[in-house]
Amino acid sequence: MSGRLFGYARVSTTDQHLDRQIEALRNYGVAERDIITDKFSGKDFNRQGYLTLKEHILRSGDILVIKELDRLGRDYEQIKIEWQELQKMGVDIVIIDMPILNTAEKSDLEKSLIANIVFELLAYTAEKERQKIKARQAEGIKLALAKGIHFGRKKTEIPENFYAECNRWLEGEQTAIATMHKLGMKKTTFYKIVNEQMPEIVRRC
Structure with missing residues (x-):
């Protein structure tokens, strides 16, 4: 390895714990001082810890280690763009729970092909899941309406007097x-x- 190992861990809220992710990163070989954390939503990349890591710490040749892909973010299209930016910086990425995505010691062609295939598959899976959720919600609403259940605020009854x-x-x-x-x-x-x-x-x- 020509560069250093850095780890990134994230949870969505302040009452959630990072211990499980940090332990996995340490077991992989990342020094605890080199683990950057965030307690913030993964809806985008506007997070203090991650931005500090990307803009001020990571250098070409370094390896960024993350336990799970969704710790990097939730939106696969945004993750794909961010992934490509890290690659342009010369930073390799290791996803502990998804080794197929690991870019360390792979050629540029392999990195590009594997990332494109996996991200397209993940985006497709996520979209299918969203469609299933919407379909279940629609079915639930239809069934509730058939049973006479009404949604929204209950209408205030007007007293007789x-x-x-x-x-x-x-x-x-x-x-x-x-x-x-x-x-x-x-x-x-x-x-x-x-x-x-x-x-x-x-x-x-």
């Missing part, structure tokens, strides 16, 4: 607060329904 009490309020016989109290309504709910029902309230005055 609503119009009568509102008329007293509009006629000045009682305050708005007294009206809300009699109807058992909170301020926001009361004014929301008043606004919606004003034509009917006026008609009944």
